[in-house]
Amino acid sequence: MQGMEKTKVGIVGLGTVGSGVARLLLDFGDRTARHAGRTLWLEQVVVRDVDKPRDCELPKGILSDDLSKITGNREITTVAHLVGGLEPARSIMIALLESGKDVITANKALLAEHGPELFDLARELGRSIAFEASVAGGIPIIANISQCLSANQIESLTAILNGTSNFILTQMEEQESDYASALDEAQRLGYAEADPTMDVGGFDAAHKLCLLAALAFGGAPNFAAAEVEGIEQIELVDIRLAHELGYRIKLIASASREAGGASVRVNPALTPLDHPLAQAGGSLNALFIEGRRIGRIYLQGPGAGAGPTAAAVAADIADVIAGASRPVFQGAAEGLSPLPPGDPQQRVGKAFLRLVVRDRPGVIAGVSEALAKAGVSIDSFLQRPVEDTGLVPIVLTTQPASEGAVRDAIDHIEALEAVVERPRMIRIARI
C-alpha cells in the first residue's frame, strides 16, 4: 500500500453495524483500499455516549460525542452515518452533507421517509448518499437495480426484505409453534428487537421497498403511499391450510410500475411451494427483478447481520472514494417527485379466505352466493370435518378478482347468519 493516497473516514454511531465497519476499516483497510485505489484511514468516531461499553477496540483519542469533530475536520471527506431512527439521524445527515462530506448510510427509515429532502440537498451540494447497506445487508441489491436500469425498463420487484418476519414464519411452520412463541424465539436469538413492530408490522420491509421502487421506477421514495400489512395476524392454522393447498405464507414486498406511478406494498401472501421465494427460509432475504429486456433476475442472501451489513457499508465507502458512486436516482436533474401510488381497489389477484361456519344446511350455498354476488369465482374449496363445537372450518381460494370485489365478498359472507366471525383474507402472491 506504499505511496497510496490516504482517505480519512469518519463514523457516526457505533452500534452493531458501526462497530462492524470500524473493525473492518481497522483490520482490513488494505483490501478495501486495493479496491478503492486508496488507503482508508479511520480518523474519527462520534457517538452519543462515549462511556457506553463497546465490542470493538478503537485507537486512543478517536472517540468523541461531538459531531463537529467530524463536520469541522476538512480532511475527513467520507462519513459512514450509522445512526438509526429519524431524529437526530436526519439532522446529522444534513450537518454532514452541509459540511461537504459524502455520506454512506444503512438507515432505510430515514431515506424512505425523508428521501426527497435529503437526496435533493445532496444533489445541490454535489455530494453522494450511498445506501447499499440499507437494504438486504450483504446482497448488493442497489448495485443490481442500478445496473439493470441502464438499458432495461424494470417492470416489477417481488421480494422478501425482512429477515425477522421471515424467520418467524419459518419457525411457525417448522416448529408448529404459534406466532407468540415464534416471536419469543426470534427475540431470544437476537433476530427480533424488544419492540418488534417495525419488523413484524411490515414497516421495515416497506421502508426498503420504497427505496428500491424509487430507484427502479424513477422518483422519490414515497413511504406515506405504501400499503403495509404485517404478519401479526397470521395463525398456525393459516400456515397449515395454505400448505395443504400447495402454498407457504411469506411476508411479500412487491412493487410494480403502474400508469403514472407505482404500486408499493408489503403484505403476507400465499406463495407456491415450488417458487424460490417460498424456499427462501429463515432470516434470508430474496428479490426478483423483472424487466423488459432482462427477463427475471433472482437474488438471495443473508438479509442482515453485522457482518454482511458492515461489508456493504465498506463497499459503499470504497465506491464513493473511487468515484464510482453516481446519482442513482433517475431524473435527478429535475428534482425528484414522490412516486404516486396505484389504486388498490383496481388491483386484481387471487385470495385465500378462511371462515368458520355453524354446521347447518345451506350454509355452503350461502357462502357461494355471497361470493357470486360480489362477482368473485371460487378456485378451490376445502371443507374440514365438523368440530366438537359444532363449527366447521372452511378454506377457499378465489379466482383473480379486484381487491374491491374481494372486500365486498367478505362483507357479504360476514353478514350471513351461519358465519361466526369475519372471514380471514390473505392474498395469493402474483408470481
Next chain:
Amino acid sequence: MQGMEKTKVGIVGLGTVGSGVARLLLDFGDRTARHAGRTLWLEQVVVRDVDKPRDCELPKGILSDDLSKITGNREITTVAHLVGGLEPARSIMIALLESGKDVITANKALLAEHGPELFDLARELGRSIAFEASVAGGIPIIANISQCLSANQIESLTAILNGTSNFILTQMEEQESDYASALDEAQRLGYAEADPTMDVGGFDAAHKLCLLAALAFGGAPNFAAAEVEGIEQIELVDIRLAHELGYRIKLIASASREAGGASVRVNPALTPLDHPLAQAGGSLNALFIEGRRIGRIYLQGPGAGAGPTAAAVAADIADVIAGASRPVFQGAAEGLSPLPPGDPQQRVGKAFLRLVVRDRPGVIAGVSEALAKAGVSIDSFLQRPVEDTGLVPIVLTTQPASEGAVRDAIDHIEALEAVVERPRMIRIARI
C-alpha cells in the same frame, strides 16, 4: 435530454448481440443516457461483410467493413466489440485499445484465453475493458462480484454458466430423452449451435468461470489450468438413478480459493434436488458467491439471449462513459499473473459410481473390497434387479474421498473379472 453532452459510440460486429445493442442505442438511447448523464450516439458500425442481410435497420452511411473508420475517428471514445472467437477478435481489441478507445465486450473466450495480455495493455494505455455481458447475459454477475470484493474475501463460486447444457440436461430429465435427441431439440430451438462442442464440452462455462475466478481471487484468467469435463457422456440412466438417490445432474462450474492459487473446474455433478442450483432449469444461469463476511449470495436469471446480453452491453457502455467503470481486477498495479491451479488429486469429495456386473456370487464383496483397498467408504448402495442379459446394474455413492483415491478404486473395480466395463463416475457437488 436537451443540452446533454453527446458521446459517440462505435460497434464492431453485428451478429445477434451487436444488432441488439444497435437497436437499443437507436431506440432507447435516452434511457441509457439518463443513467450515464450523456446522450449516446451510434456513430459507426464495422462488420466483415456489409452486404450480409441484417435484422436491424441502421441510419444511412454508418455501416462499413473498414475498422479504421472507428480507430481513426477521434470523436468515437467508446466501442462495443461484439466479434466472437479468438482471431481476428484479439487483433481488433488491440487496435481499439491502441487507438484510445474504451472497449465493451461480450467475448469471454477472448478474455479467458488472452486476458493477461489484453488487460495489461488496457492498463498501460489507461483504457477500460468492460465485460459484464460476457458472463451470464442479463445477470450482473461481474458487478456483484466486484461489489462483494471491497470488504469480503470471496472463498468460492459455484455456478451454472452454460444455458445450452442446462437446457439439454433439463430436457433429458423432463422428456426422458437420450442425450442425442435432447441436443437435436436444443439445436432446433436455437439454444445450441451446429457445432455444440463449446457448450456441451464445458468450454464456454470454463471461459466464463476463469474470468469470474480471476476477478474473485485476484489474478489473471488462466484457462489453460482449468479442469473441463462436458455433458456428452451423461446417459438417461444416470439421470434416473441420480434422481432415485435424491440428486439432479447439472453441469457445475466451481472455483475455490486454494493455498497459493485457485481450483477452477467445470464438470457434471450430482446436485441435491432441494438445492437452488438443482432447481435452476432450462436455459437459466445461476451462481452462488460465498465470502467470509458476506455469507452466501445466490443469483439466478436468463443466461443468454440477445435481449439480456445487449442490455448488459448497454449498461457497460453507460458505466464506462459515466466513469463508473474501474479496473476490476485486483492487484492490477503490479500486473496480473495467471492464477495457479490447485491439485485435483488432493481434492476431497463424494462420488457417484455406476457399474455393470455379471450376476455371480461374491461380486458385491469384490466391489466392496476394491473400494476398501483404495480407502474409499460407501455412503449408499443401490443394486437393481438382474436384467435378461444376466447383467446387474449397481449404483453407489462414496463418502468424501480424494479424487486420487476414487480413481484408484475405479481401477481396482474395473480389474474385477465380473465387472463388464469401466465404472462411470460422476462427482457429487460439494454444496
